[in-house]
Amino acid sequence: xxxxxxxxxxxxxxxxxxxxxxxxxxxxxxxxxxxxxxxxxxxxxxxxxxxxxxxxxxxxxxxxxxxxxxxxxxxxxxxxxxxxxxxxxxxxxxxxxxxxxxxxxxxxxxxxxxxxxxxxxx
Numbered sequence: 001x002x003x004x005x006x007x008x009x010x011x012x013x014x015x016x017x018x019x020x021x022x023x024x025x026x027x028x029x030x031x032x033x034x035x036x037x038x039x040x041x042x043x044x045x046x047x048x049x050x051x052x053x054x055x056x057x058x059x060x061x062x063x064x065x066x067x068x069x070x071x072x073x074x075x076x077x078x079x080x081x082x083x084x085x086x087x088x089x090x091x092x093x094x095x096x097x098x099x100x101x102x103x104x105x106x107x108x109x110x111x112x113x114x115x116x117x118x119x120x121x122x
Contacts, residue, residue: 004098006046007106009034012114015089020059023052027064027091030111034095035068037107042069046096051080053090061091090114 013030015022027050035042048070050061062075080092090113099106110118 004044004100006096007099007101007103009038009040009095009097009106009108011093011095011109011111012117013091013109013111014087014113015056015091018056018058018089023056023059023061023091024064024067026112027061027093028068030091030093030109031065031068031070031095033109033111034093037109038097038099038101040095040097040099042073044098045070045073046098047074047076048096049094050075050077051092052077053080053086053088054082055088056091061093087113087117090117 011030011034013026015026034040048062048065052061060077062077065073065075080090108118
């Protein structure tokens, strides 16, 4: 990419239950939204870091990423800290990608119940 800069793109979503199919669907939906909102191609992605709240253990979100085309992108999963009263069944993503967008132009994606986490974003 000409004149591109490495940027971090954030996103979060929730699942209705700890079910592998639900985690896969929610993760896929979120990854696609992050790519589309920022006009990012998977070839421009450097790495993706996933976290889940401790109540999601049925599958790795990274498994869903492989189905979206992240076949040669380094992926990492971890557990969020168990903060009392925090949003349950939540998947968070930090994607690092090259883009010509400025930091202010990056559009982070918060879907489903996770919209409450960042009500200041569209």
